Amino acid sequence: MEKIETRKDVAQVLHMNGGTGETSYAKNSLLQQKAISLTKALREEAITSLYLKKVPRILSIADLGCSSGPNTFMVISEIIKTVENLCREMKHKESPEYHFFMNDLPENDFNSIFKSLGSFKEKLSDEIEAETGPCFFTGVPGSFYGRVFPTKTLHFVHSSYSLHWLSRVPQGVENNKGNIYMARSSPSNVLKAYYEEFQKDFSSFLKSRAKELVEGGKMVLTLLGRTSEVQYSEDGCDIWDLLALALSDMVSEGKINEEKLDTFNLPLYQPSPSEVRLEVLKEGSFTINCLEISEVHWNAHDGWNAFDSKSLDSVGGYNVTKCMRAVNEPLLITHFGEAVIDEIFRRYHAILIDRTSKNNVKFINLSISMTRNE
Numbered sequence: 001m002e003k004i005e006t007r008k009d010v011a012q013v014l015h016m017n018g019g020t021g022e023t024s025y026a027k028n029s030l031l032q033q034k035a036i037s038l039t040k041a042l043r044e045e046a047i048t049s050l051y052l053k054k055v056p057r058i059l060s061i062a063d064l065g066c067s068s069g070p071n072t073f074m075v076i077s078e079i080i081k082t083v084e085n086l087c088r089e090m091k092h093k094e095s096p097e098y099h100f101f102m103n104d105l106p107e108n109d110f111n112s113i114f115k116s117l118g119s120f121k122e123k124l125s126d127e128i129e130a131e132t133g134p135c136f137f138t139g140v141p142g143s144f145y146g147r148v149f150p151t152k153t154l155h156f157v158h159s160s161y162s163l164h165w166l167s168r169v170p171q172g173v174e175n176n177k178g179n180i181y182m183a184r185s186s187p188s189n190v191l192k193a194y195y196e197e198f199q200k201d202f203s204s205f206l207k208s209r210a211k212e213l214v215e216g217g218k219m220v221l222t223l224l225g226r227t228s229e230v231q232y233s234e235d236g237c238d239i240w241d242l243l244a245l246a247l248s249d250m251v252s253e254g255k256i257n258e259e260k261l262d263t264f265n266l267p268l269y270q271p272s273p274s275e276v277r278l279e280v281l282k283e284g285s286f287t288i289n290c291l292e293i294s295e296v297h298w299n300a301h302d303g304w305n306a307f308d309s310k311s312l313d314s315v316g317g318y319n320v321t322k323c324m325r326a327v328n329e330p331l332l333i334t335h336f337g338e339a340v341i342d343e344i345f346r347r348y349h350a351i352l353i354d355r356t357s358k359n360n361v362k363f364i365n366l367s368i369s370m371t372r373n374e
């Protein structure tokens with residue numbers, strides 16, 4: 001593939017590093033795990049009010065952009081525990097049946113998920129120490145920007161750290177030279193194109209979910225965002241600017257062709273809270289219960305400072321460079337080739353270390369809890 005541009009290209013290339021090896025998403029997603037932990041109360045509130053109102057015999061739950069690894073099961077196990085506790089408190093004779101739908105793009109490592117289902121179930125039953133309702137698991141490949149479930153079949157939709165990915169690279173951004181996302185030096189047409197693609201995609205997402213959720217169904221979404229209304233903001237763009245810096249350094253040394261960098265733009269948009277709110281209001285099928293901003297420091301793990309910058313290792317075995325690699329490697333390999341990938345991340349690592357030692361660097365999360373209007 002020469003360039004990653006169209007919806008088909010993105011659907012083919014966008015996936016996290018699979019498996020359970022050193023560079024896998026499963027081993028390098030602590031940061032995303034922290035973000036999931038921060039929104040536990042939002043999910044509990046949504047599931048509790050949904051369950052008490054509807055008391056469904058079958059509870060259908062979808063996780064959109066589930067990827068693979070421990071985070072995939074974290075929300076599932078938390079939901080089962082919440083509902084089982086409610087059943088006990090309400091002295092219900094029977095727990096509901098749980099139908100879990102795990103959605104991601106087709107290239108996602110669904111096999112890893114299914115391979116670890118057995119150990120997940122064992123761990124859950126050890127933790128709960130009682131019988132739960134029967135649990136059924138289904139993998140659902142496909143883009144969440146279109147329909148992925150039948151009409152009115154879902155009670156609860158969850159998605160974390162997935163919706164900032166766009167369905168395609170915005171069109172007409174050829175003049176975003178030297179940048180790979182919205183940057184301080186991006187021309188205004190580039191900023192406009194990114195925002196318009198976000199509006200289109202997010203509204204398609206809402207329209208599809210409005211059809212798939214039952215009336216009164218709930219949805220809790222967390223995505224990377226920014227605090228400022230200005231499209232270029234450090235808290236939304238810095239991490240990508242620094243990746244562009246690593247790439248430009250390699251261009252100036254002749255290790256990457258300049259044209260290669262100039263034609264690479266990320267299919268990504270980190271919206272502001274009001275941009276998210278506006279799309280929900282425009283679409284009109286959902287009531288917003290809550291829209292929260294939270295932060296996760298780039299260093300999601302102790303030991304960030306004690307690392308070997310050449311080998312990308314850290315004492316805790318975790319650092320933000322490895323996390324960014326687990327997320328972005330397939331996209332970067334497709335565009336720049338495998339030969340330069342180690343060097344890209346070695347340079348990126350050194351730049352990130354320098355930045356974290358000087359600034360208070362963090363990812364901004366936007367979490368929104370909504371109810372499908374009756």
Ligand SMILES: C[S@@+](CC[C@H](N)C(=O)[O-])C[C@H]1O[C@@H](n2cnc3c(N)ncnc32)[C@H](O)[C@@H]1O
Pocket residue numbers: 014015016029032033036064065066067068071072103104105108142143144145159160161162163165166167327
């Ligand atoms: C950073 S991972 C998040 C995984 C997990 N939810 C977590 O919090 O750790 C983002 C996931 O979203 C998926 N994704 C991105 N765009 C998607 C789309 N249009 N439809 C379905 N999944 C998508 C990616 O393939 C990836 O697995």
